[in-house]
Amino acid sequence: MFFQGLALSFVSSMAWCVLFNVPVRTIFAGGLAGMVGFCVYSLLPSLGAEVLLSTFASAAIVSLLSQFLSILLRVPSTNFSVAGIIPLVPGSLAYKSMLAFVNNNYVEGITLATKTLMVAGAIASGLIFGISVVTIWKGARYAGKRTQRD
Amino acid sequence: MSPDLVMDTCLLAGSIILKNGGETYRTEETMALIAEAAGMDDVNSSATPTSIILSFRCSGLDHTRMVRTPKRTTNLNKITLVNDVSRRFVGGKINLEQAYRLLRQIDQEKPIYPIWLQHAAAATASGSFAMLAGGTWFDLIPSALAGLTVNLSLEFLEQFVRMKFFTEFSAALLGGLFALLAVTIFPQLHISIIIIGAMLPLFPGIAITNSLRDLLAGDLVAGVSRGVEAMLTAVSVAVATAIILWVG
Numbered sequence: 214m215f216f217q218g219l220a221l222s223f224v225s226s227m228a229w230c231v232l233f234n235v236p237v238r239t240i241f242a243g244g245l246a247g248m249v250g251f252c253v254y255s256l257l258p259s260l261g262a263e264v265l266l267s268t269f270a271s272a273a274i275v276s277l278l279s280q281f282l283s284i285l286l287r288v289p290s291t292n293f294s295v296a297g298i299i300p301l302v303p304g305s306l307a308y309k310s311m312l313a314f315v316n317n318n319y320v321e322g323i324t325l326a327t328k329t330l331m332v333a334g335a336i337a338s339g340l341i342f343g344i345s346v347v348t349i350w351k352g353a354r355y356a357g358k359r360t361q362r363d
Numbered sequence: 364m365s366p367d368l369v370m371d372t373c374l375l376a377g378s379i380i381l382k383n384g385g386e387t388y389r390t391e392e393t394m395a396l397i398a399e400a401a402g403m404d405d406v407n408s409s410a411t412p413t414s415i416i417l418s419f420r421c422s423g424l425d426h427t428r429m430v431r432t433p434k435r436t437t438n439l440n441k442i443t444l445v446n447d448v449s450r451r452f453v454g455g456k457i458n459l460e461q462a463y464r465l466l467r468q469i470d471q472e473k474p475i476y477p478i479w480l481q482h483a484a485a486a487t488a489s490g491s492f493a494m495l496a497g498g499t500w501f502d503l504i505p506s507a508l509a510g511l512t513v514n515l516s517l518e519f520l521e522q523f524v525r526m527k528f529f530t531e532f533s534a535a536l537l538g539g540l541f542a543l544l545a546v547t548i549f550p551q552l553h554i555s556i557i558i559i560g561a562m563l564p565l566f567p568g569i570a571i572t573n574s575l576r577d578l579l580a581g582d583l584v585a586g587v588s589r590g591v592e593a594m595l596t597a598v599s600v601a602v603a604t605a606i607i608l609w610v611g
Contacts, residue, residue, distance in 0.1 A: 222495060225487070229488050233569065234476060289385075291385075291573070292443065299488070299563075305497065308558060312555070315605050337571065
């Protein structure tokens, strides 16, 4: 079941890469980013993490990996991060909340909608975390070089 | 170097990036880097998701131009290529005429993946996402076909309807109707899984990522407007899903 999930996340991320016309040499790396993100996402709950924490952690890892791959392959990091977050999209939560609203179950609908928004926020903050870490690292490296030169 | 050619090159690079789904801060940065590497003074560039303004000073004369990019698609390959050209020009490996010619070529290029492959990719993404959301192997094919329906109708409707959100709404509605049809014919399928898979091609991934990166780069106007774009897409998909659930 776990390995089936890994394969499916790899395939869906790669398909998204094709949908966004990424360069041919980066398709596999995009699939890899999605697979690593899903791996973290499905392993963390067994260590006792909640869904928000595991979403945040996997989005952060996808973002860090995208930045690393973008330096390695010399392409913009959007190529990887867009496809990498696809397996984390809270599709079933959003669906369940719409279902509750349609069935006049407003309290449950609002609860689920809030949960969906929080998962989306966790993905966003994970992406922000990865970008910020790499920016700080680059800035520190640049500052180090400058002090050496002066 | 003639300032007109510098201006043309910068604006071409910027509009290719903006037209093909690049971030606003990348547009501004690329234009400023090219203009500065070409020896222009006092370079200022400003971009919103739909327009670019660039101004610089060359031998005592100010030059300012603005272009609009109303039509936008997603082609990350072109952004990578433009990035490459600007890096080579700034590094001194090619001159301005070569850079301009390369950019013209990039602008004319067709998408690297043919349209049937894109539809196949949308179907694959939908099918495998539906499986990830907890579907059985039987749900794979109908979800893939529903995703294909969504993507095909998106492409078809875009030619006639200029409103992006209405196009997405109609595509989501058609995909949902396909899911309803599939469940009516084969009652053992799960409609929830098929609808979750079908809506995946409409997920505003590029808008969300670009909005975050623009916000982080301090481009608040562009970041907020991209964020609103992503939210409107999500709302139109949600409303379409609600209508389908209400009918079904």
